[in-house]
Amino acid sequence: MRSVWAKPTIPRTRRIYRLRRNARGSLTNQQCPHHIMQRRPDGKALFERDPDFRMYLSTLRTLRKTLMLKVYRYCLMTNHVHLIVDPGGETGSLRSLMASLSEVHAPHLERSGPSWEKCVLFVPIESDRYLSACTRYVDFNPVEAGIVTRPQDYLWSSYAAMTGRRSCPWLDPDPCFLALGVDTAQRQQRYRELVELANPPDILGFAKMTMLYDKKINQTLK
Numbered sequence: 339m340r341s342v343w344a345k346p347t348i349p350r351t352r353r354i355y356r357l358r359r360n361a362r363g364s365l366t367n368q369q370c371p372h373h374i375m376q377r378r379p380d381g382k383a384l385f386e387r388d389p390d391f392r393m394y395l396s397t398l399r400t401l402r403k404t405l406m407l408k409v410y411r412y413c414l415m416t417n418h419v420h421l422i423v424d425p426g427g428e429t430g431s432l433r434s435l436m437a438s439l440s441e442v443h444a445p446h447l448e449r450s451g452p453s454w455e456k457c458v459l460f461v462p463i464e465s466d467r468y469l470s471a472c473t474r475y476v477d478f479n480p481v482e483a484g485i486v487t488r489p490q491d492y493l494w495s496s497y498a499a500m501t502g503r504r505s506c507p508w509l510d511p512d513p514c515f516l517a518l519g520v521d522t523a524q525r526q527q528r529y530r531e532l533v534e535l536a537n538p539p540d541i542l543g544f545a546k547m548t549m550l551y552d553k554k555i556n557q558t559l560k
Contacts, residue, residue: 369425369427369428370424370462370463370464371408371410371422371423371424371425371462371463371469371512372422372423372424372425372432372460372461372462372463373420373421373422373460373461373463373472373476374419374420374421374422374423374432374436374458374459374460374461375418375419375420375421375458375459375461376418376419376421376436376439376440376457376458376459377417377418377419377457378417378457382417383416383417384414384415384416384417384418384419384443385414385416385494390443391414391493391494393442393443394414394419394439394443395412395414395494397438397439397442397443398412398421398435398439399508401434401435401438401439402508403508405431405434405435406426406428406431407423407424407425407426407431407432407435408423408424408426408510408512409421409422409423409508409509409510410422410423410424410469410473410496410509410510410511410512410515411472411473411476411477411495411496411500411509411512412476412495412496412509413476413477413479413480413492413494413495413496414494414495415479415480415483415485415494420476420479421476422463422469422472422473422476422512423435424510424512432460436458440458466513466514466517469512469513469514470514470532473512473514473515474532474533476495476496477489477495477496477497477500477533478497478533479495480492480495488534489533489534490503496509497533500515500526500529501526501529501530501533502522502523502526511525515529518532
C-alpha cells in the first residue's frame, strides 16, 4: 500500500501559503476558493476511530454556517486533511476556520491547538480549470493512496455526496460542477465519469506539493 501522504504536484506558478505565527498577519489577498491541507506536526494519525472523523466533519459543518463559507470538497485521510473552501471574498475566514478546527479537534488528540494549527497550507485556486482538477484530485485521493479501489468506497470524502450516493446537505456545489449539466442528475453522472474514468493525479501531479509542504512544516516547528 502506498503512503497516504504521498502525492502532490501543482503547477510551478502556484504559490503556497501557511498560517503565520503572527495572529495579526494576513493570510492571503486572494479572494478565491482555496485548497487547504492540514496534518499533525509529528506526522502521526489525525483520526484513529470513526467518531474522530465524525467530530471533525460536524465541526466543519457548523463553522461553514458560522463563518458563511462554501465548502466544495473534503477528504479526511488518516494523517492529513484536504478541503476546498470558498471564503466568499473574506479570506481571513479561512484562517478562522482552520484555527477553530484545530482548537476543537487538537485537545481530543492531546496536542496543543497552536502547534497543530501551524501545519496548514492554503493554495489559492485562481482558474476554473485548476478548480476542476483540484476537486477531482481531492475526491480521488483515497484511491491514489491505495486505501480503496473506487472513490465511492471511501466513507470520509465528499465524492459519494457529489455523485448522489450519499446525502450531505451542507456541501456546496462548485461552479465547475454546476457547469456539467442542466440538472443535478446530469451533473452527478458527468462528474462520476470525470473522476472514475480519468486520473486526476496525472493532471496535478501532487509530489512536489508534499515536499514543499513537509519542508515548510519542518521550518515552522523548529
